[in-house]
Amino acid sequence: QQKVQQSPESLIVPEGAMTSLNCTFSDSASQYFAWYRQHSGKAPKALMSIFSNGEKEEGRFTIHLNKASLHFSLHIRDSQPSDSALYLCAVSAATSSGQKLVFGQGTILKVYL
């Protein structure tokens, strides 16, 4: 059964800092890896996703995937107060009836001025 763990649980960084969030998973056969962001009281919103090993950059956000080490990460360059939110990683998992998405428990990020 797919297990997804995030670290750290929470993070406080100054504006302009580089922020790194981590996610580990247990099923090496997973095919889809994504990061979602959830502002307080709101629904999660997809940030980025990746399917194969390597790196993908979109604006200030970069996602790294290393399937061999069962690890992927999100890096936020020049962190802004508006980036303060709950960050959820998600990994696909095979079930008897198809694929499902398993989310980590989240990392709370606070960016201060």
Place this chain on the structure above:
Amino acid sequence: AQTIHQWPVAEIKAVGSPLSLGCTIKGKSSPNLYWYWQATGGTLQQLFYSITVGQVESVVQLNLSASRPKDDQFILSTEKLLLSHSGFYLCAWSLAWEYQDTQYFGPGTRLLVL
């Protein structure tokens, strides 16, 4: 443009009472639909998914049921609420199933069971 609506926005219900939550997607034909539950401060957990009208698969057993009576509608319900049902219920849609395309979430329904 696609829009996703959930109703009601919030509910306060008594233990043992019935519940029905709804979700409607407009602007997208035959989407895959999902129900998620998020306890306060807790992990987002997938409850049900549906890839077509009338077909719903359960992912986690939480004494809840789901139905898809129309292509653009997904209903979550139970006949008897438990205290543990409190939380944030989110409906989501995506296009692809096998490769887990991006899921787009609705605004959610907050449920408090007393």
